[in-house]
Amino acid sequence: MIELIQPGIRTTIQDMGRTGFYHQGVPPAGAADKFSFMFGNMLLGNPRHVAALEMMVKGATVEFRKKTTAVVTGAQAKVFLNGIEQPMWTVFEVQKGDLLKVGNIKKGLFSYLCVSGGFDVPDVLGSKSTCLASVFPGITGRLLLAGDEIPLSEPLPGAVQHVGKELIREAIPTFGKTETAHVVLGITCDLIRDEGLVSFLNSHWTIQPQSNRTACRMKGGHISYSDKEPPLGSGGTPGNIVDIPYPIGAVIVPNEEEVIVLLNDGTGGGGFVTIGTIIWSDVSKLSQMRPMSKVRFQAITVDQAISIRREKERLIEKVAASI
Numbered sequence: 001m002i003e004l005i006q007p008g009i010r011t012t013i014q015d016m017g018r019t020g021f022y023h024q025g026v027p028p029a030g031a032a033d034k035f036s037f038m039f040g041n042m043l044l045g046n047p048r049h050v051a052a053l054e055m056m057v058k059g060a061t062v063e064f065r066k067k068t069t070a071v072v073t074g075a076q077a078k079v080f081l082n083g084i085e086q087p088m089w090t091v092f093e094v095q096k097g098d099l100l101k102v103g104n105i106k107k108g109l110f111s112y113l114c115v116s117g118g119f120d121v122p123d124v125l126g127s128k129s130t131c132l133a134s135v136f137p138g139i140t141g142r143l144l145l146a147g148d149e150i151p152l153s154e155p156l157p158g159a160v161q162h163v164g165k166e167l168i169r170e171a172i173p174t175f176g177k178t179e180t181a182h183v184v185l186g187i188t189c190d191l192i193r194d195e196g197l198v199s200f201l202n203s204h205w206t207i208q209p210q211s212n213r214t215a216c217r218m219k220g221g222h223i224s225y226s227d228k229e230p231p232l233g234s235g236g237t238p239g240n241i242v243d244i245p246y247p248i249g250a251v252i253v254p255n256e257e258e259v260i261v262l263l264n265d266g267t268g269g270g271g272f273v274t275i276g277t278i279i280w281s282d283v284s285k286l287s288q289m290r291p292m293s294k295v296r297f298q299a300i301t302v303d304q305a306i307s308i309r310r311e312k313e314r315l316i317e318k319v320a321a322s323i
Helices: 034-044 194-202 280-287 302-322
Strands: 002-006 012-014 052-056 061-064 068-076 079-081 084-086 092-094 099-102 106-115 178-185 205-207 215-219 240-245 250-255 258-262 269-278 294-299
Touching: 034 052, 034 068, 034 106, 034 280, 034 302, 099 106, 178 280, 178 302, 194 294, 258 269, 269 280, 280 302
Parallel strands: 178 294
Antiparallel strands: 002 061, 012 052, 052 106, 061 099, 068 092, 068 106, 079 084, 079 099, 178 269, 205 215, 205 294, 215 258, 240 269, 250 258, 250 269
């Protein structure tokens, strides 16, 4: 078990997310940065999906009530075990009574505390991931608070053999203030003028402070709608359509001056014009970007998206082989 002494700002329990319920209005949730989360579990010898603590902007301080092994991954932060600094992306051992402090998070937004065997909290719809919008009962339905006690699973056999293991350098993500997001155009992009699509792809979009785990809101270009008559039942304005399902990563155009990219806690559908979808790996990248960072969109084909996915899978396989 661990006890949260200082919970940070928005610390939650996350795994790889829940599947099969999005069409019923339950977002998949899960770790905002799937790669940092997954690599942490891999370093410990865990299955890739087991639950970890996700810390946003400010890290947590926790007391361990059990001997185990742990690692902190994700956006850069100072990590101290009993006052002694520990490197991120490197597995360390903790003893019963040890105090771990993760400081302010820099450059990105989310850091992860992964432990051997994961956190032993109840599944809700097949996942331990917190989703605040879904108002689940228990600890996975809210932010973690000071004094919360979270059970730990038993450390995996041979857990101590992973102490000192570190992530290969080429797999450590970087968190920049300017990034490119790859988008597959489609869905209802026929409702955007050609010059609007050009503006969408040529503009630098600035992430707004209202962004969160639900959506990344951006401004910076002008996307003009087509002259097509809004369909019956859409609300009668150019940015509206009859409701459609939204995929995670959907690029929504609610007005001509703004785009919204749905993230892991995003709604499952709605009635706004949608240009296309951000590829899977870039959802993690956008989730880590701070307000006022800049994004450029690059249009790619489905085949190119699959190729990028395979490159990421090869990197994951390389990490597994190095461990």
